[in-house]
Amino acid sequence: MTLQSMTGFARSEGSSGRYRWAWELRSVNGKGLDLRLRLPTGLEALETELRDIAARNLSRGNIQAGLSLSASEAKLEAVVNRDALDAVLLLKRDLGDAVSDAPLSFDTLLSVRGLVEFREPEEGTDAQDARNSDITAGFVAAIASLKTMREREGASLFAILSGHIDKIEQLTHIIEADPSRQPDQIRARLTAQIALISDGNSGLDRDRLHAEAVLLATKADLREEIDRLNGHVVAARELLGSGVPVGRKLDFLAQEFNRESNTICSKSNASAVTAAGIELKVVIDQFREQVQNLE
Missing domain, CATH: 3.30.230.10 (Ribosomal Protein S5; domain 2)
Known part of the structure; x- marks a missing residue:
């Protein structure tokens, strides 16, 4: 199909x-x-x-x-109600001399309601x-x-949706390759932040600060979201090429795309990643809007 x-x-x-x-x-x-x-x-x-x-x-x-x-x-046929005709003739005979004994005319018979009906043949x-x-x-x-x-409209949608999926993949790669996610960049940024916080505050436990910084860095890591986005891209392409009705499944997948993009934007600590995440949300919204038209 x-x-x-x-x-x-x-x-x-x-x-x-x-x-x-x-x-x-x-x-x-x-x-x-x-x-x-x-x-x-x-x-x-x-x-x-x-x-x-x-x-x-x-x-x-x-x-x-x-x-x-x-x-x-269609040609109409005349159907005579025999019971009604017999009743009219019987009435004329019963009335006897009270009415004219001339034979009933054809026009008179036609004027009797229900005596003759014109209808299409059954x-x-x-x-x-x-x-x-x-x-x-x-x-x-x-x-x-x-x-x-x-199906002709579906072929057009296939091209549009494939383009959206390609763009999602491209933006995911941009986020993954952003310098802000490199270990040396993360280390330098955290070192600068710790130095700024601890400057002039000799009472602060530097080991505790480093531990908290590592924990924050772990929470801000985007590896899982990126992996899931890449997995969703593969799944979306497989669904589009499956040849069966996939509208509902792609709609669900669009929700998953949106969930990962939201998480990336909330975790981002670099303007370039945030910008790519926002653009990703726009493309995903366009993707889902088109998916609504699929069987």
Whole structure:
């Protein structure tokens, strides 16, 4: 399965017998698969099969699927209500001399409510089944077209997200290689800070100061955060190339990226590292925003 976006549009139309039908499908972002069907009266029985078709092809997205159905003009047939006709004739006979004994005219019979009804011929079961089958096939075609559009959008997202991951990796390497993280730089900075604090304060325990400084340096070390960021970069690339729906997993990974960048910014004791950490947070935010569009 190719990477898919959750946004798209598709239309499918055709005819069956004297009917013309048209499907319109619209897809937007959603936490799961939510298919909202609008079917003309009388076609409700198709809903279960249509939902199964959608579930086999899509895993996430809010899908609105509307079906329009129209019938071409058909010849009408006249249906005589025999019971009503018999009742009219019986009434005329019972009234006898009270009414004219002339035969009832055709116009008079037509004016009697319910005596004659003009309606379209009823369709047979075979014709209905053929129509429903064609409409279902049209839905399959519309779903396939929607997938194609979502996959095209997914290809664009793949390029964008890959660029964000490359930038995250680049910034992680910048942070890792920053001179402020080198042992001699850390040692020189701590020595200067200890000298500044202890200057003129002979009562301070220099050994205790050195121990506290080492502890602070350990807490400020970024090795674990850098290693985790590098691991997340590898995981993100594997997910993008897996060919399965990965939107939720990448969203979780974006949260992990953000957590590490926050920790780096809070631990940083160098302006260059802080600047790279802030830029890292910006890129991660852009990455997560795009991930929201993935299936």
